[in-house]
Amino acid sequence: MDFYKRASIVCQNIPYGTVVTYGQIALLCQKPKNSRQVGYALRTGKLGPNIPAHRILNASGILSGATSFETYDQQKILLESEGVTVIRTDKGWKTDLKKYQWKTTLDDALYFESVFKQNNI
DNA sequence: CGCAGGGCTCTAT
DNA sequence: GATAGAGCCCTGC
Secondary structure, X not given: OOHHHXXXXXXXXXXXXXXXXXXXXXXXXXXXXXXXXXXXXXXXOOOOOOOOHHHEEOOOOEOOOHHHOOOOOHHHHHHHHOOOOEEEEOOEEEEOHHHXXXXXXXXXXXXXXXXXXXXXX
């Protein structure tokens, strides 16, 4: 199986106006322990182009990857353009996970699982 | 082959 | 919350 391809598919299915955590991505790829690898993959572009990386945050709702965007506030701007409120904290940009986190269900997990199986990844 | 480090998380205190 | 410690997994040197 190819973790990067899986992560890529999952990322491209993140609904408009929602955010997810690295851990969720890893979970949907059937690799709960790979949260850190997700961040790595995003930073190095291993997931390919057209990845809405701005919708991916750490477990605290903080835009930990903001520094990897063109400008420090690029990620914030993209999120706000989708209707996600981003606030400034001493830790960095932050969103309200309670409101905007993509709530994945078992059905979602099963759906991705079948897609992975179909594409043999 | 070892080692450090990276957009992380979870549990415990 | 804040802090600390321990996993986990890849890549690059």
